[in-house]
Amino acid sequence: MAAHQPGLAERLESVRGRIVDAAREAGRDAEAITTVVVTKFHPAVLVRELHELGVRDFGESRHQEAQPKIAQLADLDATWHFVGQLQSKKAKQVREYAQVLHSVDRQSLVDALAGAQARQVFIQLNLTDDPQRGGVAPAELDALADRVAATQGLELLGLMAVAPLGGRPREAFETVRELSERLRLRHPTASSLSMGMSGDFREAILEGATHLRVGTAITGNRPAHG
Numbered sequence: 001m002a003a004h005q006p007g008l009a010e011r012l013e014s015v016r017g018r019i020v021d022a023a024r025e026a027g028r029d030a031e032a033i034t035t036v037v038v039t040k041f042h043p044a045v046l047v048r049e050l051h052e053l054g055v056r057d058f059g060e061s062r063h064q065e066a067q068p069k070i071a072q073l074a075d076l077d078a079t080w081h082f083v084g085q086l087q088s089k090k091a092k093q094v095r096e097y098a099q100v101l102h103s104v105d106r107q108s109l110v111d112a113l114a115g116a117q118a119r120q121v122f123i124q125l126n127l128t129d130d131p132q133r134g135g136v137a138p139a140e141l142d143a144l145a146d147r148v149a150a151t152q153g154l155e156l157l158g159l160m161a162v163a164p165l166g167g168r169p170r171e172a173f174e175t176v177r178e179l180s181e182r183l184r185l186r187h188p189t190a191s192s193l194s195m196g197m198s199g200d201f202r203e204a205i206l207e208g209a210t211h212l213r214v215g216t217a218i219t220g221n222r223p224a225h226g
């Protein structure tokens with residue numbers, strides 16, 4: 001007989017258990033941590049299964065995939081998070097279907113996101129020296145945060161980051177936490193931290209993450225894509 005393959009419900013339960021354990025280790029309340037399940041490359045039916053299992057926060061990273069998928073799921077009571085790199089010329093369309101935007105990293109994009117409907121925004125930090133990576137350099141954070149705060153329809157929630165490949169995630173998340181403490185001197189309500197993925201959410205919780213973005217640990221491997 002084939003070895004037992006854990007299914008979606010078991011993977012979700014397992015991740016939830018590990019989040020509770022990490023929160024306890026950090027002396028934090030796991031209820032105060034939002035897990036965004038990243039469903040990129042997966043079909044709408046998987047989102048429905050997750051919804052039946054109680055998931056309400058979903059993340060997508062590519063506009064051309066997210067837009068039709070979320071349209072098929074309009075009947076669900078769900079919050080959609082856009083976590084991928086965002087083109088300014090697509091900004092207006094993305095803000096139509098995503099209530100939370102995790103990857104805001106430049107002034108032109110902030111301006112393009114202005115609008116009547118309220119949207120929540122994370123500023124993405126670039127923790128590498130490579131400007132090709134998404135995110136704003138820490139030196140430019142204050143100016144960008146001021147711009148978000150002054151823009152119609154946008155509420156600054158806090159900071160988002162991806163731990164650099166090959167680095168130590170705990171150190172990267174510690175840097176984000178320190179920058180967040182500094183940011184809060186200017187913007188006291190911008191206290192949320194979007195950090196932690198399948199491989200490093202424990203470290204992120206230990207450094208204060210309020211929003212985890214977890215894909216494969218819950219969904220299983222992403223279907224092949226071109």
Ligand SMILES: *Cc1c(COP(=O)(O)O)cnc(C)c1O
Nearest residue numbers: 038061083197198213214215216
């Ligand atoms: C895909 C993605 C995730 C989830 O990654 P996993 O390693 O599958 O958990 C989180 N954040 C961003 C920005 C992503 O693009």
